[in-house]
Amino acid sequence: MEPEDRRSQLLDSARQVFAEKGYHRASVADIIREAGVARGTFYNYFESKRAVFQAVLEGIMDDIWSVVVPIDVGQPIEAQVRLNIARIVEAVVDPAASRLLLTEAVGIDAEGDAAVRDFYARATDRVQLALVRGQRMGVVADGDMRLVARCLMGLVKEPVFQGRLAGEAPTPKELADELFRLLSGGLLVGLKG
Amino acid sequence: MEPEDRRSQLLDSARQVFAEKGYHRASVADIIREAGVARGTFYNYFESKRAVFQAVLEGIMDDIWSVVVPIDVGQPIEAQVRLNIARIVEAVVDPAASRLLLTEAVGIDAEGDAAVRDFYARATDRVQLALVRGQRMGVVADGDMRLVARCLMGLVKEPVFQGRLAGEAPTPKELADELFRLLSGGLLVGLKG
Amino acid sequence: MEPEDRRSQLLDSARQVFAEKGYHRASVADIIREAGVARGTFYNYFESKRAVFQAVLEGIMDDIWSVVVPIDVGQPIEAQVRLNIARIVEAVVDPAASRLLLTEAVGIDAEGDAAVRDFYARATDRVQLALVRGQRMGVVADGDMRLVARCLMGLVKEPVFQGRLAGEAPTPKELADELFRLLSGGLLVGLKG
Amino acid sequence: MEPEDRRSQLLDSARQVFAEKGYHRASVADIIREAGVARGTFYNYFESKRAVFQAVLEGIMDDIWSVVVPIDVGQPIEAQVRLNIARIVEAVVDPAASRLLLTEAVGIDAEGDAAVRDFYARATDRVQLALVRGQRMGVVADGDMRLVARCLMGLVKEPVFQGRLAGEAPTPKELADELFRLLSGGLLVGLKG
DNA sequence: GATGAATGAGATTTCATTCAT
DNA sequence: GATGAATGAAATCTCATTCAT
Incomplete structure (x- = not known):
C-alpha cells in the first residue's frame, strides 16, 4: 500500500475511534485494531497518539x-x-x-x-x-x-x-x-x- | 482537624489542581501534595479520584x-x-x-x-x-x-x-x-x- | 467494661467476622464495626490482626x-x-x-x-x-x-x-x-x- | 520468544511462586522477578493475578x-x-x-x-x-x-x-x-x- | 481506657512507546 | 515497510497500624 494511503487509512480509523471514545478513553490499540495494522506500523506514520489526534x-x-x-x-x-x-x-x-x-x-x-x-x-x-x-x-x-x-x-x-x-x-x-x-x-x- | 474541615480543605485543593491541570493530567498525588496530607487521608474522605471530581x-x-x-x-x-x-x-x-x-x-x-x-x-x-x-x-x-x-x-x-x-x-x-x-x-x- | 469482657467481646466479633469472610477478606474495620468499638480500642487488646486471629x-x-x-x-x-x-x-x-x-x-x-x-x-x-x-x-x-x-x-x-x-x-x-x-x-x- | 513459550514460562514461574508463598503473600512482582520479564509482559499474557492463579x-x-x-x-x-x-x-x-x-x-x-x-x-x-x-x-x-x-x-x-x-x-x-x-x-x- | 483521624508502604494494573526480526 | 512482543514509568487504591487528644 502507498504510504499516503496507509496514512489516510490510519487517520480515518483514528478519527472514528476518537469520535466514539474521546481522546483519553481511546487507545492506540483501538486505532490499530480498527485499521487492522500492527502497532509498529502506526508509529511509522505518526510520532505519537497526540500527533495523530492533532x-x-x-x-x-x-x-x-x-x-x-x-x-x-x-x-x-x-x-x-x-x-x-x-x-x-x-x-x-x-x-x-x-x-x-x-x-x-x-x-x-x-x-x-x-x-x-x-x-x-x-x-x-x-x-x-x-x-x-x-x-x-x-x-x-x-x-x-x-x-x-x-x-x-x-x-x-x-x-x-x-x-x-x-x-x-x-x-x-x-x-x-x-x-x-x-x-x-x-x-x-x-x-x- | 475536624473531618468537615479536612474534607473542605481537600475539596479546595482538588478544585485548584483540577482547575490548573484538568481532570486527566491531575493526579491524586497532586491533590494530596497541595493539601499536605498523606495518600490514605485522601481516601478517608473521598472514594476515588472521580468522586472528588464530582x-x-x-x-x-x-x-x-x-x-x-x-x-x-x-x-x-x-x-x-x-x-x-x-x-x-x-x-x-x-x-x-x-x-x-x-x-x-x-x-x-x-x-x-x-x-x-x-x-x-x-x-x-x-x-x-x-x-x-x-x-x-x-x-x-x-x-x-x-x-x-x-x-x-x-x-x-x-x-x-x-x-x-x-x-x-x-x-x-x-x-x-x-x-x-x-x-x-x-x-x-x-x-x- | 471490665478488660476481660472487652477482650471477649472483641474475640467474639473477630471470630464471627473471620468465620464469615475468612482471614484475608476480613478487615480490622469489620471487626471493630461488629464490636462497636473504636480502632484504637482494638489495638489496646490485641497486638495485630494476626494476633487476634491466633x-x-x-x-x-x-x-x-x-x-x-x-x-x-x-x-x-x-x-x-x-x-x-x-x-x-x-x-x-x-x-x-x-x-x-x-x-x-x-x-x-x-x-x-x-x-x-x-x-x-x-x-x-x-x-x-x-x-x-x-x-x-x-x-x-x-x-x-x-x-x-x-x-x-x-x-x-x-x-x-x-x-x-x-x-x-x-x-x-x-x-x-x-x-x-x-x-x-x-x-x-x-x-x- | 514465542507467545506460547512465554506463557508457559510465566505459568511455571507463577506456579512456583504460589507454591512457595501461597496466593496472598505472592505478588505479581515475585512472579515477574522469577520469570525475568517486565511487569507489562505479565499483563500481556494474563488478565490479572487471579487469572494466572486460576x-x-x-x-x-x-x-x-x-x-x-x-x-x-x-x-x-x-x-x-x-x-x-x-x-x-x-x-x-x-x-x-x-x-x-x-x-x-x-x-x-x-x-x-x-x-x-x-x-x-x-x-x-x-x-x-x-x-x-x-x-x-x-x-x-x-x-x-x-x-x-x-x-x-x-x-x-x-x-x-x-x-x-x-x-x-x-x-x-x-x-x-x-x-x-x-x-x-x-x-x-x-x-x- | 477509649477514640478515630492520619499515615504510608505496598499492591495491582494500564498503555504509549520501542526495537529486533 | 511491517510486525508484535517487550517494556516500565506512573497511576490508583487498600488497609493494618499509630498516636495525640
Whole structure:
C-alpha cells in the first residue's frame, strides 16, 4: 500500500475511534485494531497518539471550513447567510467525527494544548474576518468582533454538545433557524434594506 | 482537624489542581501534595479520584447559581438582567477554579459522563425556566426555549474558554456588555416599555 | 467494661467476622464495626490482626477438644467411639465459627504460619495419643499412628469443607455414621478374591 | 520468544511462586522477578493475578488426573489400586507446585471461590464415579459415595498438608501403604468382640 | 481506657512507546 | 515497510497500624 494511503487509512480509523471514545478513553490499540495494522506500523506514520489526534483535529477544521461559501454581494444576502449557518451546523453536527472532539481536546499535555490553542486561534481569526467583512457590507452590527466571534462559536457548539450529551441532538435545520432568528434580531441588521 | 474541615480543605485543593491541570493530567498525588496530607487521608474522605471530581463539580454549580438574583418585576428590568449576566460571567470566569472544568468533564468514564449530563440537564432546566418566565413578562422573544437556553450557555462559556486558552480572558464587564448588546437586539424586546 | 469482657467481646466479633469472610477478606474495620468499638480500642487488646486471629484459632481448638469424652474401658466401647466421632463432627461443622478457619489459616505470614503449625502439631499429638491408647485397648489396628492421626483429621475436615463449598454440608449424623462405617470396616472389600 | 513459550514460562514461574508463598503473600512482582520479564509482559499474557492463579490451578488439576490409570478388570485389582493411590499421592506431594495450592485457594474473591468450587466439584465427581465403578466390580463397600469421595480426598490431602507444615512430608510410598491398609481393612477392629 | 483521624508502604494494573526480526 | 512482543514509568487504591487528644 502507498504510504499516503496507509496514512489516510490510519487517520480515518483514528478519527472514528476518537469520535466514539474521546481522546483519553481511546487507545492506540483501538486505532490499530480498527485499521487492522500492527502497532509498529502506526508509529511509522505518526510520532505519537497526540500527533495523530492533532492531525485528526486539522482534518476536522478543514472539513468545517470547506463548506463555507463566501458571501457574494451581488446576490440576496440573507439567503447566503442562512445557507452558511446551516452548512456549518451540519458540518459540526456530523456524526462521523467532528463532534466531541471540540470539547475533548483540552488537558492532554502541553503540546496538545498548544494544538488546541492554535486550532481555536485560527478559527477565531476566520470568523472575525468574516464578521468584519460583514460590517463593511453593513450587515453586521458594532461590537468587539473578536469577542463576538467567540460568542458565535459557542452559540453553535454548545447546543450540539449538550444535545449529544442529552441524546436529543437538534436537527441542523432546527438549530440553524433558531440561530438565524437570534442573530438577525440583534447582530445582523439592515438585511431588508 | 475536624473531618468537615479536612474534607473542605481537600475539596479546595482538588478544585485548584483540577482547575490548573484538568481532570486527566491531575493526579491524586497532586491533590494530596497541595493539601499536605498523606495518600490514605485522601481516601478517608473521598472514594476515588472521580468522586472528588464530582464533588468539585457540584460545588462549582452551587457557586454559579448562588450569584443569580431573581428578577423583581417592580424594579427596572434592564438593570437586573445586566446585573445577572455580569454576575454569572464573573462566576464562570473566576480564576479560582470554575473554569476549564466546564469543558474537562467529558470522557472520564460512564459515571463521570452521567454526572456531567446531570449537571447540564439541571443547568439547562434552570435557564429555560428563567427564559419562560421572561417571556411571560414580555421581555423574551419567541423560540424554542430549550435550544435557546443551550445557546445562551455557549454564548457565555465559549468566550471564557477561548479567552483562557489564548491567555486573554475577557473581563466580566466587557463580556457582559457585549452579551447584553447581542441579546438585547434580538432576544430581549420591549425593555423600553 | 471490665478488660476481660472487652477482650471477649472483641474475640467474639473477630471470630464471627473471620468465620464469615475468612482471614484475608476480613478487615480490622469489620471487626471493630461488629464490636462497636473504636480502632484504637482494638489495638489496646490485641497486638495485630494476626494476633487476634491466633487467639480465635486457640478458642476454636479448645471448643473442639472440650467435647471429647475419654473412653471408659468399663463401658461398651463402640458406643463411646461413635459418640466422640459424632461430637467432634458436630463441633467442626458448627456454623458459629469453626469452619473455613481450618483452611484459611495458611499463608498469612511467618508467625501466622507458625501458629497454624502449632495448632496442627498439638491437634495431631492429641489424636495420636488417643489412637495409641486405643491400640493398648486392642481397639485400634496397627500402623504409623502419626500418619493415621493426620488421615483421620482429613477424613473429618474435607467432607465438611467441601460440603460448605458446595452448599450441601452433611449433617453431623450422616457424616459420623459414614465415618464410623469406613473406620470400622474399611472401604475396599474382597480384593483377595 | 514465542507467545506460547512465554506463557508457559510465566505459568511455571507463577506456579512456583504460589507454591512457595501461597496466593496472598505472592505478588505479581515475585512472579515477574522469577520469570525475568517486565511487569507489562505479565499483563500481556494474563488478565490479572487471579487469572494466572486460576490457570495454575487448572494445570495442577490436569497433572493430578493425568497420572490415574483406569482399572483393568482382567488384571489383579489390588496391585492396580495400590498403584493408583501411590501415583495420586505422588502427584499431590510433588514438590514442584501442586501442594499448598489445594488449601490456599479459598477466600480470594467471589470468582476465585467459584473456581475452587468448580475444581472440587469436578474432582468429587470423578472420584465418585470411580467408586461406583468399583462397587459394580464388587471391590468397594456400600455407603454414600459422594460423601465417601470427599472423605478420600481428605485422607490424601491432610497428611500431605500437615506433613508440609511440619516439615516432615510422608514419602508417597509410606502414605500410599498406610492409606491402602486403612481402606482395605478399616482402622477400628474387634469392637464387636 | 477509649477514640478515630492520619499515615504510608505496598499492591495491582494500564498503555504509549520501542526495537529486533 | 511491517510486525508484535517487550517494556516500565506512573497511576490508583487498600488497609493494618499509630498516636495525640
